[in-house]
Amino acid sequence: MTERTQKNILETRDVKLWYGQKEALHGINLTFPEKGITALIGPSGSGKSTYLRALNRMHDLEDNITVTGTFDFNGTDIYAPTTDTVDLRKRIGMVFQQPNPFPFSIYENVIFGLRLAGVKDKNVLDEAVEKALRQASVWDEVKDDLHKSALGLSGGQQQRVSIARVLATSPDLLLLDEPTSALDPVSSHNIEETLLNLRNDYAMIIVTHSMSQASRLSDRTAFFLSGNLIEVDATKNIFLNPQRQETQDYVSGRFG
Numbered sequence: 001m002t003e004r005t006q007k008n009i010l011e012t013r014d015v016k017l018w019y020g021q022k023e024a025l026h027g028i029n030l031t032f033p034e035k036g037i038t039a040l041i042g043p044s045g046s047g048k049s050t051y052l053r054a055l056n057r058m059h060d061l062e063d064n065i066t067v068t069g070t071f072d073f074n075g076t077d078i079y080a081p082t083t084d085t086v087d088l089r090k091r092i093g094m095v096f097q098q099p100n101p102f103p104f105s106i107y108e109n110v111i112f113g114l115r116l117a118g119v120k121d122k123n124v125l126d127e128a129v130e131k132a133l134r135q136a137s138v139w140d141e142v143k144d145d146l147h148k149s150a151l152g153l154s155g156g157q158q159q160r161v162s163i164a165r166v167l168a169t170s171p172d173l174l175l176l177d178e179p180t181s182a183l184d185p186v187s188s189h190n191i192e193e194t195l196l197n198l199r200n201d202y203a204m205i206i207v208t209h210s211m212s213q214a215s216r217l218s219d220r221t222a223f224f225l226s227g228n229l230i231e232v233d234a235t236k237n238i239f240l241n242p243q244r245q246e247t248q249d250y251v252s253g254r255f256g
């Protein structure tokens with residue numbers, strides 16, 4: 001991944017976030033290139049998920065949370081009052097820790113966002129389903145069962161259908177919050193392969209507790225500690241030659 005030649009898809013500056021009176025993020029400056037995977041690592045409570053969720057305004061759904069800072073997504077101010085959050089979440093899709101299929105067929109799950117957007121043409125929908133399920137590396141497993149409930153799939157298949165549902169809305173950025181932590185090792189491996197296949201076509205940000213996963217998957221790694229971004233660099237530098245002592249201590253397993 002030649003990051004230097006890429007322009008940034010997302011630039012965040014001085015991001016602060018309060019849960020009530022409690023400041024959980026203390027001024028995060030982080031930018032993301034157009035393609036490739038950035039891992040967010042750090043001990044429990046360091047602010048990784050809080051930061052990730054701020055990127056597509058998931059905190060809007062909760063009361064008493066204040067977010068400040070600059071969020072420039074390809075020229076769009078994410079927090080501008082005029083920014084439509086439904087549209088924003090199509091462009092910045094999110095995959096959660098628990099696979100979260102809706103209690104509908106696999107087909108209806110994948111086209112959920114397209115239906116919301118008013119797409120009705122059956123050929124367009126059929127093509128979108130196949131494309132998204134192929135991209136999510138689950139087409140061959142489900143192609144004969146598209147009209148069966150997604151709840152009947154294994155956890156790993158459900159997670160790949162969740163990824164397909166996000167991809168079907170043609171996002172520019174995928175946010176993944178510990179997407180394999182609820183899965184068995186084989187399913188986790190399948191998800192990792194899926195993400196590696198997508199890394200040349202999408203910008204992705206993944207929160208992970210697994211340092212081996214961060215090193216297998218990501219081009220860049222950002223290390224969070226106590227609501228601060230301590231260091232961000234090419235993943236191999238973070239793991240082999242970190243600049244900050246706190247990073248060194250964390251990646252060598254001394255805490256967290």
Ligand SMILES: Nc1ncnc2c1ncn2[C@@H]1O[C@H](COP(=O)(O)OP(=O)(O)OP(=O)(O)O)[C@@H](O)[C@H]1O
Nearest residue numbers: 019024042043044045046047048049050051209224
């Ligand atoms: N809804 C909430 N209300 C109040 N405080 C919260 C809330 N969610 C998170 N926090 C606090 O914000 C801080 C950052 O939490 P966050 O979940 O972002 O960390 P994390 O690095 O993602 O942790 P983990 O790896 O355990 O998911 C923690 O101190 C946490 O207790």
